[in-house]
Amino acid sequence: MENSTDSTEHNKVICDCTGTTEGKVKQLIADGVDSLDVIADKTGATTGCGSCDILIEELLDT
Ligand code: FES
16 A cells, blocks of 8 residues: 555545546646536536535635
């Protein structure tokens, strides 16, 4: 198992259903996306089981 936080953080999958990574969501936020709906639209994240909602909202909050 790899355990180097910096790069793995970025590539960490936060939505298992769609394979959406934390880096991808952060990129969208950096591009000006500020709502969960738009992120869901662009990545499909939250459209499966929905358990990643909270993780994405946390990213939007930071
Ligand atoms: S983990 Fe994101 S929809 Fe299931």
